[in-house]
Amino acid sequence: DSGVTQTPKHLITATGQRVTLRCSPRSGDLSVYWYQQSLDQGLQFLIQYYNGEERAKGNILERFSAQQFPDLHSELNLSSLELGDSALYFCASSSGTSGDNEQFFGPGTRLTVL
Amino acid sequence: AQSVTQLDSQVPVFEEAPVELRCNYSSSVSVYLFWYVQYPNQGLQLLLKYLSGSTLVESINGFEAEFNKSQTSFHLRKPSVHISDTAEYFCAVTPWGAGSYQLTFGKGTKLSVIP
Numbered sequence: 001d002s003g004v005t006q007t008p009k010h011l012i013t014a015t016g017q018r019v020t021l022r023c024s025p026r027s028g029d030l031s032v033y034w035y036q037q038s039l040d041q042g043l044q045f046l047i048q049y050y051n052g053e054e055r056a057k058g059n060i061l062e063r064f065s066a067q068q069f070p071d072l073h074s075e076l077n078l079s080s081l082e083l084g085d086s087a088l089y090f091c092a093s094s095s096g097t098s099g100d101n102e103q104f105f106g107p108g109t110r111l112t113v114l
Numbered sequence: 115a116q117s118v119t120q121l122d123s124q125v126p127v128f129e130e131a132p133v134e135l136r137c138n139y140s141s142s143v144s145v146y147l148f149w150y151v152q153y154p155n156q157g158l159q160l161l162l163k164y165l166s167g168s169t170l171v172e173s174i175n176g177f178e179a180e181f182n183k184s185q186t187s188f189h190l191r192k193p194s195v196h197i198s199d200t201a202e203y204f205c206a207v208t209p210w211g212a213g214s215y216q217l218t219f220g221k222g223t224k225l226s227v228i229p
Contacts, residue, residue, distance in 0.1 A: 002157060033216055043204060045216035056216055090157060094215075100146055100165045103217060105157040 003027065004093050004106035012112045018079040021109045025072055025093030031055070032074040033094075033103060034066060038087040049074055081113045116141040116207050120220035127195055128228050135190040135223045137205030145207040147188040148217065149179055152202045161203070164188065175199075200227045 003026035013019055025032050034046040036059075045058035049068035060066075063081075068074045078085060088110050092103040121136040139145065146165050150158040162173040169181040179190045188205060202224045206217040 002159070004157075031215075035217075042221045043217075043219040045218070048216055058216055092158075098215065100163075101215070102160055102163070103215075105150075105159070107157045 002104040002106060004091060004104050006089075006091050006106035006109050008109060009107065010110050010112070012114065013081060014114055015081055015083060017081050017113075018077065019081065019111065021076040021078070021089055021091075021111075023074045023076070023091030023093075023106060025074070025091075026104055029093035029095050029104070030072065031094045031096065031101070032068055032072070033092040034060075034074070034076050035090045035092065036087045037090060037108070038084075043090075046076070078111070083113050086111055086113045116145060116209060116218040118205050118207055118218055118220035120203075120205055120223050122223050123221065124224045124226065126226045126228055129197055130194045132193050133191065133195050133199075133225065135203050135205075135225065137188045137190065137220060139186050139188065139205070139207050141186075141207060141209065144210045146210065147179075147181060148206045148208075149173075149177070149188070149190050150204045150206060150219075152204065152222075154201070158204065161190075195225070195227050197227050197229060199225060201225060 005024045030051045037043045046060040048056040066076045088108045090108045091106045094101040094103045117140045119138045127133045148163045149161040151161045164181045172178045202222045205220040208215045
């Protein structure tokens, strides 16, 4: 158990819908990262927050957004969903913003868009 | 920008045989290097990492990886695999001093240990 929790575990929805994925980092971790794992693209970085502020953006679509709240949990919002958004979405947390800080991964949320 | 290439998508190997999973990276800046393991239906777990110092790093479960700067490689090895090593292995890098330390992953190598 990494200490990072993600809800829900599974999500099945239809095209055009909007969903919210939730992540609670390890106690004391200030950085939260979101990654998408799909069969064709592999594991890709989406976005990072540090202590409530956006720190970096990766290959995140404009239909996707995220935020980190004062209690440090984070939410990833996916809207106007398309079939190609079906993937496993991971959240990771680390204690700081140094590259040698280990990132601890949650179990993921599997999103299926029908 | 960084990129990571894992040369083998699948590696079948017999139990107790040695294995090497290959990883090459490309980066214009110095990087930290990592190997993560993903067991079926689970998240990723850090297996080992190279930050600095000795180029040979070891994990607690018998894996080792060697950083080769001239060949920009970070291959993962184990002298004798067990059934429990069956999993997908991801090589990843993150740049030094960039202010953000998102991981860039390879496509992964599925290791199947055959009894």
